[in-house]
Amino acid sequence: VGALWAMERASAFRGRYHVLGGLLSALDGVGPDALRIGALIGRASDGGVREVILALPATVDGQTTAHYLADSLAKAEVSVTMLARGVPVGGELDWLDDGTIAQAMRARRPA
Numbered sequence: 001v002g003a004l005w006a007m008e009r010a011s012a013f014r015g016r017y018h019v020l021g022g023l024l025s026a027l028d029g030v031g032p033d034a035l036r037i038g039a040l041i042g043r044a045s046d047g048g049v050r051e052v053i054l055a056l057p058a059t060v061d062g063q064t065t066a067h068y069l070a071d072s073l074a075k076a077e078v079s080v081t082m083l084a085r086g087v088p089v090g091g092e093l094d095w096l097d098d099g100t101i102a103q104a105m106r107a108r109r110p111a
Helices: 002-010 037-045 060-072 098-106
Strands: 051-054 079-082
Touching: 037 060, 051 060, 060 079
Parallel strands: 051 079
Antiparallel strands: none
């Protein structure tokens, strides 16, 4: 619910949301059937969806969930994208961790 509120607060997206209700986690015993993944695949396969934007945390469980969703949505013929990760607006490089800087370098784009 917090992530949905954060997306709404930013006013950067004017589409429909699909809340999974959690993340895949082998350690916690959370598999695909425990989340609303089937409903997402069904919605994406109906023909009215052009893109699924994955807004998941930059954690092992978030990345695992993103990979699983991208594979599962491949047959739906929709574009699957992820939110960019890296240097936050107003961020100072000397305060960022190595992983954030590395991700920002991989996600760089023309100025």
